[in-house]
Amino acid sequence: MQARPHLRRVLLSLSLAPVLLACRDPGPEAQVCAITDQDPDSSQTLGCREDFDRLAAKPLNSAKVNAYSAKTLVDTFDDQLYVQNSDRYPIHWDFAFEHLSGQGKPIVPQLGDFNQSEYYSPGRRFYLGAITYYEGPDKWTYEISPYDTASAKMIAAAYAKIRDNSFFGERLYFHPTSEAVEHEAEELPEWVKVITTEALYADQEVQILNTGETYAKLVFVSSAELDSAYLGFRDLVVLDKVPNDISVVSGIITEAFQTPLSHINVLSQSRGTPNIALAGAWTDEELRALEGEWVRFVVTADDWTIEEVSAAQAEAWWQEHRPAPLGVPAKDLSVQALTDIEELLDPMLDDEAAIDAAVPAFGGKASNYAVLAKIGANLNPPKAFAVPIYFYDQFLVEHGFDVRIAQLLADDSFRDDAQTRDTMLASLRDDMVAAPLNAEFEAAVLAKLDADYPGLRMRFRSSTNAEDLEGFTGAGLYTSKSGYAMSAEDPFQAAIKQVWASVWSFRAFEEREYRGIEHTAVGMALLVHRSFPDEEANGVALTANIFDQSGAEPGFYINVQEGGASVVKPSPGVSTDQLIYHFDFPGQPVVYIAHSNLVAPGEKVLTNAELYELGTALDAIHSYFAGIYPPNEDGWYAMDVEFKFDDVDEFDEPVLWVKQARPHPGLGD
Incomplete structure (x- = not known):
């Protein structure tokens, strides 16, 4: 079949004057x-x-x-x-x-x-x-x-x-x-x-979210169909809306504009895959003409192109460009006790070495979380403890899930067919949730909750040894769940098993497969602290200005929402407060990029006092972790921070709680 002429949309050019001169005529003036x-x-x-x-x-x-x-x-x-x-x-x-x-x-x-x-x-x-x-x-x-x-x-x-x-x-x-x-x-x-x-x-047509190049099959999938669609990592997906989540794909084009910290853009940055928003993409005649075909899709900071290629060209490109297998720290099963977060890091090591030493037993999230209490600056990380990877491994072995997983990985039908793979993984997860916890482990968790967190609803958060790796965060791959020590409707036992089972979700499996991560090398620890069911505000932030990679205009990028509504996976039609906080400048100016539609017009999610409190915390986090995580090869360094403002009985105003700080992978190539 003869290749169709390639489609090119030029946003701007830094070097080609003829392209610049092709812009609209500036007017009739002489x-x-x-x-x-x-x-x-x-x-x-x-x-x-x-x-x-x-x-x-x-x-x-x-x-x-x-x-x-x-x-x-x-x-x-x-x-x-x-x-x-x-x-x-x-x-x-x-x-x-x-x-x-x-x-x-x-x-x-x-x-x-x-x-x-x-x-x-x-x-x-x-x-x-x-x-x-x-x-x-x-x-x-x-x-x-x-x-x-x-x-x-x-x-x-x-x-x-x-x-x-x-x-x-x-x-x-x-x-x-x-x-x-x-x-x-x-x-x-x-x-x-x-x-x-x-x-x-108002009339902007294209939004560059993440740069990159890929050879992929162009497919159109509505957001409503995502849960039942089987997307592979060689698919370039055109979406009508911004989805809450997506399995690993080669590239993304959304008709709706995204926030820079939308979950799918964070995933694109971590994967190094191109991502843009294009007005009218869903019905674009030139894109539709390429539906189902192999294409070359290139996104730079200034423009994007798409053109049809042959399957052989795509295969040749993938042979050369598929990511090199990513190794993960070997699981440390020697740690076999519930561990208070203050005891998680080895005090004889510096922070960088202590985190590296802790990850094999406690995973990346818990290990980085343990540093927060050392920073001060009123970060107020919730009191927490960690469940080491050992208990996840014990659970698999006691119920024969380790053998079953090995059988799945050796099954050609599981490997070759996405629908079969999804069905078999779902069955595995269901059986894991139905299986009982080890009795001694269950008793130890119950005693811990009764002694240190009486009556509190607890959050059991995923923390694996396959996250926060160089160039790969693992953000959003696994589940976190909440539960009580004693509850028929919301038991902690179910929460733990659901988090463990999430290691074997379809999307997590596909992401690991794409990155060449050995599936059985992944271990799941748990970070456990009180939950926040009625927070005043929640958000995520980067401790750098995502719109200014030059460093000339430093600031914090903050995405925050009223109450508990998600900022990284917002409901359709819901917008958030997105802003750049120039904390280091005199007067600490704030530039709002977008406003939440869950608060009254003219109002903001955070008060000036809350914003300053958050800025102080972000500044401290950025400075402290700078000695642990150096800039990437592009010179980018930022911490990805999750926070909440929640009422506490002894205070009149909502209190800042920093729940997570992890290195951000960068802004793409």
């Missing part, structure tokens, strides 16, 4: 280019689109999909506008220090003093900002940094200078980039045209 140098340092005017293209670069803030940006300075010393070459000078100081310091001009100070004075001082010399062109809505904007305290008078002066010296002229808008800037923009004169973030992104 354009006379002002720049004659092919590679200028700056220009004081923009006479045509080519002038802008020579100076602009991809914004440091990668949330600005379909955008291209050039940094600007208005120097109040001589009332001149400078549009700087933003590839050569990615931050304002770079250009100002080299070109606007001395030789009759005031000396530009070092970077720290420059940032302090030029972003926060009312007596600043420079008005700093950027011109950004948004291709989707075809809008030219002037923007300042979200933490910039520029007055309305300063903003208006810079806006007028850019408008009057640029070919787009009256088409220029001012775009507030944070709530603080929005508030100041209310004081702008009427002749400054203002456009909101909502208006800019």
Whole structure:
């Protein structure tokens, strides 16, 4: 069959000028280019689109999909506008220090003093900002940094200078980039045209979530069909909605836009598989024309392409690119006692070595959790104990499940047919939940709960030796369940067995198969602490700015929701508060990316006091674990933190509880 022409959607290009010039015509204004140098340092005017293209670069803030940006300075010393070459000078100081310091001009100070004075001082010399062109809505904007305290008078002066010296002229808008800037923009004169973030992104067509390349079969599966669909790791899936979960696949295209910390994007990042959201994907005629065919799907930070390939080409690619088998720490079955979290780490070892030593017996989640109590800073991790892997292994052996698992793995029908595999795994899980616990183990857990957690509903959380590995978190693969010490309807015994059985879920099996993890090498420990059935708020956070990999605008990415509603697996139509908290900047500005629709309009999930308390905790976690988990090969380092705010009898306000901190794998290639 003749290959169809490949489908290409260009978001922006950093290097190919002809692609940039193919964007919409900027308007009917007469354009006379002002720049004659092919590679200028700056220009004081923009006479045509080519002038802008020579100076602009991809914004440091990668949330600005379909955008291209050039940094600007208005120097109040001589009332001149400078549009700087933003590839050569990615931050304002770079250009100002080299070109606007001395030789009759005031000396530009070092970077720290420059940032302090030029972003926060009312007596600043420079008005700093950027011109950004948004291709989707075809809008030219002037923007300042979200933490910039520029007055309305300063903003208006810079806006007028850019408008009057640029070919787009009256088409220029001012775009507030944070709530603080929005508030100041209310004081702008009427002749400054203002456009909101909502208006800019309302027509955005593509959202890049994770970059990568794959050869896969293109399939369309509705979110309602996911539970009954059998997806393989060589499938590229087009989805109508953002699902709560998905088995391992080669790539994802959702019609609905995702949050960067949506569960399926975390999985994509961990797997290194491409993931985008595309408006109209479900009914896209060009995608539908490729349904059921083998395709090459490539996603970069700037664009994505898809084209038909042969099955032989796909097979050849997979032979070369399938992930190398991932080894896991060997199970340590010598630890055979319930262990309080304070006793889990060896005090004679440093933290990194102690975690490594603990994982074979207690798994990654419990081992990292044990560090939290050492950090301080009011992290308030719930009192906890761990059930070592030994008891999971004992359970398998006593009931012959270890032999049954070996038989399954040797069965060709189990290996070769996804539906058969799913059916046989479901039967195994059912039998594991029906089998009794070892009597002595059950008595030990009951005694522990009665003595240390009387009357509390407890959360039994999965903690395996096959998670938090380099480049692989194992996030969301296994189940956590809750139960009481004495309850006919909600017994702890069932909770333990359901967590153990989740090792053999279809999705967990498929994920391990894809990563080459030996299934029988996986052991399940349990992290056990009180549950939070009625929390005020819950969320996840990254201790780095997920939209700024340059490090120029550090912050914490926070995704938080009212009550116990899920943030990583939200119900259809439910949105969360998503924000960047610039904790290290003066004034600690907050940039809201989205708002929860479970709270009243205009309200936020967290109060200012709660946000500061969370920021303090995230800062402490980031600093402490930096000595344990170095940056990955791309220079990325962040901790993935799970937290809750919950009422406690002795306090008037909800209290922060940090439930988990694990290394984040990075943002993809």
